[in-house]
Amino acid sequence: MxxxxxxxxxxxxxxxxxxxxxxxxxxxxxxxxxxxxxxxxxxxxxxxxxxxxxxxxxxxxxxxxxxxxxxxxxxxxxxxxxxxxxxxxxxxxxxxxxxxxxxxxxxNDIQRLARIMTSNNQLPLSSVEQAAVVQELATTFNLTTSEISKLVHKSIPTVENLLTLSTASHSVQQKVKSGAVSVDVAVDRVKEHGENAEQVLKKDEERAAAVGKKKVTRSVIAPEISVKKARRLVELISLVGVSNDGVIKLEGQALAEVFEIIDEQNLIARQRLAN
The missing domain is CATH 3.90.1530.10 (Conserved hypothetical protein from pyrococcus furiosus pfu- 392566-001, ParB domain)
Incomplete structure (x- = not known):
C-alpha cells in the first residue's frame, strides 16, 4: 500500500x-x-x-x-x-x-509519543500515565534518560523516578493515581523494598492516618526539622558566637530553647529509624 x-x-x-x-x-x-x-x-x-x-x-x-x-x-x-x-x-x-x-x-514516531506529555492544550497526564510514556520511550525506542529528558522537557531525576514508577506493581501505581501516596514516596519504597513496597506503603498509610494525614508524603515517612527551627538555632548560636576552641556558651532562655530544638531533632531521628 x-x-x-x-x-x-x-x-x-x-x-x-x-x-x-x-x-x-x-x-x-x-x-x-x-x-x-x-x-x-x-x-x-x-x-x-x-x-x-x-x-x-x-x-x-x-x-x-x-x-x-x-x-x-x-x-x-x-x-x-x-x-x-x-x-x-x-x-x-x-x-x-x-x-x-x-x-x-x-x-518522527519518537517525537509523536513524547508529544503526549509536552502538549500545553490538554489535561496534563497523571504521574502514572507519564510513567507509561517514558517506559515506552525507554524500552521500545531504547532512549537514554538524558534523551527522554530533552524530549519530554523533564529533568533527568524526574524521568528516572517515572521509570521506577513504571516498574512498580499495579497496586502501588493505583495508590499514586488515587493520591493516597506521593510519587517520591512510592519511588523511594520501590527502590528500597522492591516487590514488598506495597506492604510497606500500607504501613505508611496507617502512619499517615494516625497523624491525621490523607496522603503519604516524605514528611510523614521521613520528617525533618522545620526550616524555621533550623534558622532559629543558627541565630541563637550566632548571638553568642563560637570560641577559637569551638565552645558555644549558652545560658538561660537561649540554652533552654537550643535544648528544645535538639530534643525535637532527636525525636525525628528516632522516628526515621523506626520507619
Missing amino acids: AANSFKQMIKAGEIKRTDSGMFICLNDIHVKDGFNKRDDADERTLKADEDLFQFLMNGGTVPPLEVVARDEGGVWVVEGHRRRRCYERCREAGKPVERIHIVPFVG
Whole structure:
C-alpha cells in the first residue's frame, strides 16, 4: 500500500483547505490503539471531558488537532484525543459537527509519543500515565534518560523516578493515581523494598492516618526539622558566637530553647529509624 500524504488527501478532496487552515471529516480522524497513555475512565479525565464537552456545545473553540497521515486513509491523532472524543459526543448530542480543524504534526514516531506529555492544550497526564510514556520511550525506542529528558522537557531525576514508577506493581501505581501516596514516596519504597513496597506503603498509610494525614508524603515517612527551627538555632548560636576552641556558651532562655530544638531533632531521628 502506497504511503498516504496530506497533499494526496487535499487533491482527493478528503481534506478541505481554506484560509483558516485544513479541515477533515470527524469520521476520518482515527485513534491508534495503545498510543495515548491517558486513562479515559479516570475520574479526573471524565470531569475534564465533561467540561470540554459543555464548552464545545456552547460554541467554544479549541486549537486544531495535531495529526499524521494514515496509509489506510484519513489521519491518526497525535495530540487532541480528548477533543476528538468530545467532538463525537457533540455530534451524538445533535450539534452539527462536520469537519474538524487539523494541522500536520511534524516529527518522527519518537517525537509523536513524547508529544503526549509536552502538549500545553490538554489535561496534563497523571504521574502514572507519564510513567507509561517514558517506559515506552525507554524500552521500545531504547532512549537514554538524558534523551527522554530533552524530549519530554523533564529533568533527568524526574524521568528516572517515572521509570521506577513504571516498574512498580499495579497496586502501588493505583495508590499514586488515587493520591493516597506521593510519587517520591512510592519511588523511594520501590527502590528500597522492591516487590514488598506495597506492604510497606500500607504501613505508611496507617502512619499517615494516625497523624491525621490523607496522603503519604516524605514528611510523614521521613520528617525533618522545620526550616524555621533550623534558622532559629543558627541565630541563637550566632548571638553568642563560637570560641577559637569551638565552645558555644549558652545560658538561660537561649540554652533552654537550643535544648528544645535538639530534643525535637532527636525525636525525628528516632522516628526515621523506626520507619
